[in-house]
Amino acid sequence: MRTRVTGVLIEDGQILLLDQDTDGSRTWSLPGGKVESGETLDGALVREMREETGVMVDVGRLLYLCDHTQADVLHITFEVRRTGGLVGDVKDGADTRPIRDVSFVPLDKLTSLGFTEKFARLCQEGFPGSGSYMGPKSAIGL
Template sequence: MNDLLQVRVTGILIENEQILLVKQQVSNSRAWSLPGGRVEQGETLEDSIVRELLEETGLHTRVVRLLYLCDVPQANPSLIHISFLMERMEGELTLPTNEFDKNPITDVRMVPFEQLGELGFSDTFVHILRHDFPESGTYKGLKSNIGL
């Protein structure tokens, strides 16, 4: 019964009107996503997102604040999606080894906000970024409510 629910964390790192993204096939309409992944057994949410950003981007980061808690009930198993605002502590962007990944990351970069629409991100998500995450720290219902 360990497939009743999964927890996924994503990190949003913003510097100079640019957001950190990883290129990885997310869906048929989008190949770029926020870095993150599943919380592993015994990990805190903070440890998980810091680990995921280091593994996927080469950056040492810290959690600044909780942004949003969302549901993805259509996932199998159902998914809770938690987004955190992150800050870079040190490191340079590097590609992960992808040695154990079935869906490898092929690029990592800081992307200007104005290019997000071209990469398949919704106007809702761009609006949230530009307005400093209104209602951050809240439960937002479906993940689509934050434009993801």
């Protein structure tokens, strides 16, 4: 099973998202990616956030741990805090799938971008139950 880390950066009622092709119908997603061999979880997330968004971050609390069994992936998401960088300062080819946009999106617009109401509610409520194993990704609305 592969390990994937993603970061949730929420500032002023907005969440940082990427617009790029995904394995599903939704094109907007949380920034993050695969943990490379020999890399720590926080090291991988700091690297992925910088590569995909242009933002430098500190890794905070564990929000959730989920299985994505169809893709054979362990999905781990952390809260992050911006420490520097410039949103959208992304080099072409930084990801295997081209990144069309990097934007802060109001939390009340998440469902219009294809996120479930459940995920939008978790974001708005500050991820109650954070730090827990949640089972399948669908348990958190992804």
